[in-house]
Amino acid sequence: MRSVSATAEGFRLIFRRPAIPMAEIAWRWSFAAAFWFLAIMFVVEYSDSLSVNTVDRLLLGTRQPALILRALHRIFHGSALRFTTGGILVSISITIAWIILSSLGRAATLNAVMEQLGITSAPGRRRDTVSSLLALNWLRAAAALAAIIAGCGTALVASGVWASTHLSASGAARFWVALLFLVWSAWGILNWVFSTSTLFVARDRLSAFGAVSASVGWYRDRLGSFIGAGTWFGLIHGGAFLTAWSAAFTVLSMAGILGRGPTLLLEFLIVAVYCAVADFLYIGRLTAYLSIIRDGETFDLLQSQSEPSASPTPGRASIDQSELILSDVPVT
Numbered sequence: 478m479r480s481v482s483a484t485a486e487g488f489r490l491i492f493r494r495p496a497i498p499m500a501e502i503a504w505r506w507s508f509a510a511a512f513w514f515l516a517i518m519f520v521v522e523y524s525d526s527l528s529v530n531t532v533d534r535l536l537l538g539t540r541q542p543a544l545i546l547r548a549l550h551r552i553f554h555g556s557a558l559r560f561t562t563g564g565i566l567v568s569i570s571i572t573i574a575w576i577i578l579s580s581l582g583r584a585a586t587l588n589a590v591m592e593q594l595g596i597t598s599a600p601g602r603r604r605d606t607v608s609s610l611l612a613l614n615w616l617r618a619a620a621a622l623a624a625i626i627a628g629c630g631t632a633l634v635a636s637g638v639w640a641s642t643h644l645s646a647s648g649a650a651r652f653w654v655a656l657l658f659l660v661w662s663a664w665g666i667l668n669w670v671f672s673t674s675t676l677f678v679a680r681d682r683l684s685a686f687g688a689v690s691a692s693v694g695w696y697r698d699r700l701g702s703f704i705g706a707g708t709w710f711g712l713i714h715g716g717a718f719l720t721a722w723s724a725a726f727t728v729l730s731m732a733g734i735l736g737r738g739p740t741l742l743l744e745f746l747i748v749a750v751y752c753a754v755a756d757f758l759y760i761g762r763l764t765a766y767l768s769i770i771r772d773g774e775t776f777d778l779l780q781s782q783s784e785p786s787a788s789p790t791p792g793r794a795s796i797d798q799s800e801l802i803l804s805d806v807p808v809t
Contacts, residue, residue: 483766576614584606605682728740
């Protein structure tokens with residue numbers, strides 16, 4: 478019952494205070510716009526750095542696959558270092574921007590949610606909260622980088638096993654998929670722990686590792702409520718994803734009738750609506766988790782106050798310390 482009421486609390490907040498999920502959408506979409514802008518500009522600038530001479534144009538105009546591959550090899554020859562250097566610089570700048578923007582945005586949205594739920598944060602400086610959020614988001618970025626490297630490593634491991642044994646190609650592919658699933662599961666668990674740790678940073682103003690410890694302890698004590706609220710929002714999120722997927726394929730099937738421009742516009746609108754719904758549900762889920770934390774602590778406090786204090790059992794006389802016990806009487 479507690480998880481159901483917490484889920485209802487989350488939906489109540491996103492419908493009564495839509496400004497809070499709209500703030501979530503604002504900082505998330507601003508980062509997405511900056512990401513796509515930097516990525517497109519990186520590709521454009523890299524393309525401008527490539528030199529194409531008359532021979533390459535002639536080879537590309539032959540429409541022969543072998544000659545086209547030869548022309549592409551000539552065009553991209555010697556540009557790997559520029560591409561790698563530029564990609565690393567863009568990735569680092571995007572990661573730093575995400576860490577800063579995510580920390581500031583999460584602090585603002587969680588403070589607004591706690592104000593609506595009547596939760597008061599622990600005394601302390603807001604600067605400490607932002608610094609802890611920065612550390613948590615840095616850990617999330619490090620975990621994502623480790624997952625990417627481990628995902629690339631799974632291909633090497635599966636290739637080595639396939640080459641050193643008599644394993645079939647399909648067996649090696651299944652082994653690779655299993656390794657990828659393990660890496661994805663480990664990253665998902667770590668990312669979710671770091672994500673929910675922000676709740677304890679905003680409420681208790683803990684350090685990054687202190688918030689992670691509090692989050693793990695909360696999973697242990699309130700696992701049923703956590704799974705219940707997460708399941709409700711996960712099912713609704715999955716339904717929204719399937720709806721958007723079906724709508725996108727429906728629009729693609731009508732591309733011959735609608736034309737290229739309207740089709741691209743409708744696809745973009747479908748993706749935008751789905752992302753907005755996902756952000757609304759994410760704020761509702763965080764609200765449900767905060768409600769579970771608040772109700773759980775209230776329940777524990779009431780339970781501790783209702784415990785009877787140690788007192789002598791009624792009907793039994795208290796022992797007089799000055800009275801001699803039978804064994805203390807001297808034997809005559």
